[in-house]
Amino acid sequence: MSIAIVQFGGSNCDLDVLHVLKAVVDADANLVWYKDADLSDYDAVIIPGGFSYGDYLRSGAIASRTPIMDSVRKMAEDGKPILGICNGFQILTEAGLLEGALTTNRYPKFRCEWTYLKVENTDTPFTSNFRKGQIVRIPIAHKDGNYFIDDTRLANLEDNGQVVFRYVDENGNATEEANPNGSRNNIAGISNFQGNVVGLMPHPERASEEILGSADGLAMFKSMVEHIS
């Protein structure tokens, strides 16, 4: 089992993800430059955070149209686990692998802070090691994290259990104050209908060791590695 971490020009959380997978989880993972479009040897893919192509046009828009995304799409269709973190989430929505869009934060500033998330769905390859309803502490760092989707599709997401993480306060309530960016229904992360493609704005790789202030994000990587082992 091997995990690909896709690097685009402007990715900057790639090495953090690699560190967690190799040094903390002890998994087999490799950095893959976006021009190396063949991912057929890999069992799973992580698209890390950053500012690919300077967020030109729209966050994630340029990266989502590069040839490596055809390989990612093929893996998604084959049911392999695909995770997009922050800019990776933006790239997956821009590529149409996840529904909706990430637009500018309601108050248009870059927010870099700890958030509490409620784990809403533990049936994905990335969340099986959490308890349903568990409250976890994982930081965000973004300006374009305001999750938008129309009313009908939002209702479908909720009904299908595709909402994976929601911004909450420390008591688990999805309040207006706990919503850092204006996302509809406090959505922080979603999956595709099948559940094998997951995207989230918060950074689990920045909360995977106690020395960083929280190790709550580690369960995502452990879940993933268990799933493909």
Add this chain to the structure above:
Amino acid sequence: MLYLAEVTVKLKAGMLDPEGTTIKRALEHLGYHPNSVRSAKEYLIELEAESADKAREQIDQMCQKLIANPIIHDYIIDLREIE
């Protein structure tokens, strides 16, 4: 024939536009009081095509595939022939 398309991309009506809102607030600091400010982006695309219809068709595809995000954007194409 050579054509120039001026493509305007803006957020759909009713969508929150934090950039527009921030600009409106700054204008108010300067003593102006507009009813609303909405932001938009413009792209100028020059291309060769057999006819205006063909040019427009191509630009429309470009908008749908990359330049606009149909989930959040509307776009307007203003096309003209140039020398």
